[in-house]
Amino acid sequence: MNLRELQYLVAVDEHRHFHKAAAACFVSQPTLSGQLKKLEQELGVQLVERNTRQVVMSAAGREVADQARLILAEVKMLKEIAQQHANPLAGSLHIGLIPTIGPYLLPHVMAALRRALPELKIWLHEYQTAVLLERLRQGELDVLVLALPVETGDLVVHDLYREPFRLAVERNDPLSRQAAVTLGDIQDANLLLLEEGHCLRDHVLDVCLAAGAGRKTDFHASSLETLRHMVGEGMGMTLMPELAVPEKVRRNELIRYVPFVEPKPTRRVAMVWRKNSHRQQAFEAVANTIRESLPVRVYF
Amino acid sequence: MNLRELQYLVAVDEHRHFHKAAAACFVSQPTLSGQLKKLEQELGVQLVERNTRQVVMSAAGREVADQARLILAEVKMLKEIAQQHANPLAGSLHIGLIPTIGPYLLPHVMAALRRALPELKIWLHEYQTAVLLERLRQGELDVLVLALPVETGDLVVHDLYREPFRLAVERNDPLSRQAAVTLGDIQDANLLLLEEGHCLRDHVLDVCLAAGAGRKTDFHASSLETLRHMVGEGMGMTLMPELAVPEKVRRNELIRYVPFVEPKPTRRVAMVWRKNSHRQQAFEAVANTIRESLPVRVYF
DNA sequence: TATACTGATAGATAATATCTATCATTTGGA
């Protein structure tokens, strides 16, 4: 049985005339007659009673034709589902971002993404790096925005930008009065860190290593905002990604975000997607829009 | 697009392995791979992202596979509908009967029909002859039981039985005391008739013509039961089909059903069906069962 | 009686599904 046979049967039901039904299906009358006969043989039941006056649908033929109509409608629906997906700059795009990037990057770029890719329905998912990678591999997510390095295996890595860190200190800290700090300045610093699982923790630890093993507190924060509050309470200092730094310094701000001298410590932010994905066109469009929308404080 | 391609896609979704999916579909792996590729080309969207580690369904692939599953289930349903119709002694059979036959014939034969054809679901429809013939031609009814003659055109006419009439008279009528009556006895009789549309009316009129123009009242009854009541009220007499005559005469019965002498006036009862119908086997089975179940008071 | 119309059949052709053989790439085990 195939869909063409069902189309022929529905056409015969509607036209009650083999020649007209064949014309409606864009085939010859013997083709339609033969295919209909084949369908009847396969189903083991007569669907159409023919004579030279009028084609009569049997009871079976009417019920089967009704069911065939249903099936053909569902097939049309399947094609519509595919059509929706076929335009890579249309349809759904599931983006995963790590929590130290998402809330600070998106406000800069969402408006531009909506303008540049109006037919794309962007779904945002925020998880830590390991979870993101697993869901990407499973196909639940289409593309990730995260900080390198990670174990990407055969995934495609597409650089986005390089983001410098600033030193976040309590406003009464002596370092807050410097125009810029060096890694040496944090050699003996009490640094606050994110909890295990956040790659930012590893990045900050890498910077500490470069600075000569700065002292680290045992208290861990679950988010950058929690870190921020702890710094404001004078519990220690931390490295803050540039996009997480407020653009306007308020008069009673508890925290000073002091830049480093060059070469500043930075983290690489990249998009990652599966090598076999055919939506590379969409991913590159998203990457270009993000780069064009970033403030000049981050590098390419 | 065809149903096999949908089966292949669903199999790949379930197995996440081209070789296993191909085996499940009883085709070779290159066949499945090629057909899936053809489907993707036709739909214009990638459904499956392949690599040598694990097959990943794209978002489009998952949605299309879900829809394909739905379609394949509906196709199964269509085959079940056909299967139900394929056994001619099973499934539904729509029988049309005229009102002067149905209520009097069916009590004699329904039990036997149920025993003889247990898988047949008999639907009964009661209309006058013209309506029955139209619905038969339109395919709404499969077979008719009616009295001849009718304009059957190219329909198949299959004799069932010949049903004699009795003379129904009020019990105080002098004719009620005769063992049998002749057509001459009703020559001056006041005969009651069914209304227009009932072929029994025409049959009774034919008998009157044979008897020599018996007088006829202008009042018409809509059913045999109404006729019966009118006879009981002494309004006149009528011809009653044999099967409409109660088998037991009650002591206070108002009506006497007096038989005619031979050759008795009769009507031919037949089954009628469309020449092209392929359920002749079922119709003949029904006819045989009816004939075997009739009381001996009717002829073949 | 002849022509037109209907659906069916036959043989030829076009299109498609499926096969086997083999390829390219990746992975795992020795």
Added chain:
DNA sequence: TCCAAATGATAGATATTATCTATCAGTATA
């Protein structure tokens, strides 16, 4: 590190099916 196994893809050949045109048989109409 090398070789074999496993994966999905491609190529060419074959089998199967869909469709064509020509024509048939039966019916209806002018």
